[in-house]
Amino acid sequence: MKVAVIGCTHAGTTAIKNIVNLYPDAEIDVLERNDNVSFLSCGIALSVGGVVENPEDLFYASVPQFERLGVRMHMNHDVISCDVTAKQLQAKDLKTDTIKNYSYDKLIIASGSWPITPPIPGADLENVLLCKNYDHAKEIINRSASVRNVVVVGAGYIGVELVEAFEENGKNVTLIDSEERILNRYLDDIFTEPVEASFEQRGVQLALGQTVSQFEGEETVEKVITDKGEYAADLVVMCIGFRPNTGLFNNQLDMLGNGAIVVDAYMQTSVKDVFAAGDCCAIYNNATKQSAYIPLATNAVRMGTLVAHNLVRPVMAHPGTQGTSGLKLYHHNIASTGLTESAASLSGVSVDSVVYKDNYRPDFMPENAEIQLKLVYETETHRIVGAQVISDADFTQAINTISVGIANNMTVEQLALTDFFFQPHYNKPVNFLNEVALKAMAKKAGKTQKQAVLS
Structure with a gap:
């Protein structure tokens, strides 16, 4: 069996590791336009901040490692055409400009995503950078060492x-x-407000509700112009978002409007023997019960695993995702899963919500911390569709628990009565997850009683 893999970050790396184990006789050709594999781009900020001293530590696999396993690694090779019907592709060696044809029995598209880059005048000035891969990480770290004024465009993670x-x-x-x-x-306003306050307390200028219209400078960027002001800049990092890197397959595979490849539960595309995984494709969202574009490393790893297992025949279905994510900023420990109220509205899901805010330990404990937890649930069915948490203490794992609940269509009533342990070092006699669900039940009961009185 000849397997061609386009791209080798999270989804590609995971797929290859599993294919080697599951199908030892498979002939695997990996085509990657970079000279490295498996780079954890989510660690770039840790490297910039000095938490991770060497960007090289953000890799979890290597080209020699795969080559020792018999995988044919074609690095610095850009796939320039692919005929999914004929099972043929062409790749260009970016070092020699040589073009070579490859045939395959199975194709795995793990081409990932690329930063959104609007056509802003001045975007070609020096020190206007993107933030995605290893080369970007090195550029950001090197150029930021000697600058004073930094502008970040894009307030996502x-x-x-x-x-x-x-x-x-x-x-x-x-x-x-x-x-x-x-x-x-990712978060509703009561969770973003304390983080914004922390930024402002530390002197960060928040220019929100503004759109960049131009970058100014001679050869190097000096100023960022928006529709509401202008800001000094020796370095600009663009973090607006990502779009699927799938132009190669336009008019060949079914896609969402943004170019995300549509796959079934077994990661197969609309064409037989063509699979897709990671940031290049859509994924089933358990909260909305619809396919959506949710580019997360966790999703990519799961999808890469499934591609390998389903490569010969469909044996393992994707369980769907909740888009669960976590974040630590200063003293804030934050996590979310599923839908926020605003995201639910955009998805056409009718929801209600409750917020629980209290100390997490009994009052007699000498040390304590406040936890703020929000539960979002479907109005009619009481099915849990989202949750968010923030605290100075780390309660992010609670969101993983609710993620499991969303995946299993858990209702607020079921969460309210779920068995969680009590120990004063860790929680109160009624766990905060039970408490927030009980609050949702009380809110629903209050509304029902009010409706009965009014009727």
Whole structure:
């Protein structure tokens, strides 16, 4: 069996490792446009901030490792055409410009995503950088060493983590985003407000609700112009978001409107023997019961694993995702899963919500911390569809618990009565997960009683 793999970051790396174990006789050709594999781009901010001293430590697999397993690694090779019907592709060696044809029995598309780059005048100036791969990481680290004013464009996870890293390195930092608040895709406002306050207390300038219109400078960027102001900049990092890197397969495979490849539960595309995994494709969202584009490393690893297992025949279905994620900024420990209220509205899911806010230990304990937990649930069925948590203590694992609940269509009533242990060092007699669900039940009961009185 000849297997061709396009791309070798999270999904590609995981697929290859599993294929080698499951099908020892498979002939595997890996085509990767970079000279490295398995780079953890989510660790770039940790490297910028000095938490990780060497960017090289952000790899978890290597080309020699795969070659020792018999995998044919074609690095610095850009796939320039692919005929999924004829099972043929062409790749260009970026070092020699040589073009070579490859045939395959099975194709795995793990081409990932690429940063969104709007056509902003001045974007070609020196020190206007992207943040995605190993080369970007090295550029950001090297160029930020000698600059004073840093502008980060985009207030998603990568953007806010970079802001924290730059600020802690003593830079004057400005964060620009067209939305009115940070992290709006992941958290509701009561969770983003304390983080914004922490940024402002540390001197970070938040330029929210603003759109970048131009970069100015002679050869190197000096200023960022928005529709509401202008900001000094010796370095700009663009973190607007990502789009699937799938142009090669336009008009060949079924895709979402943004170019994300549509796959079934076994990771097969609309064409037989063509599979896709990772940031290049859509995934089933258990909260909305629809396919969606949720580019996360965790999703990519699971999808890469499934591609390998289903390569010969469908044996293991994807369980769906909740888009669960976590974040640490300064003293804030944050995590979320499923839908926020605003995301639910955009998805057409009618929801209600409750917020639980209290100390997590009994009051007699000498040390304590406040936990703020929000539960989002479907109005009619009471099915849990989302949750968020923030605290100075680490309760992020609670969101993993609720993620499992969403995957299994758990209701607030079921969560309210779930068996969680009690020990004063860790929680109260009624666990905070039970408490937030009980609060949802009480809210529903109150509404029902009010409706009965009014009727």
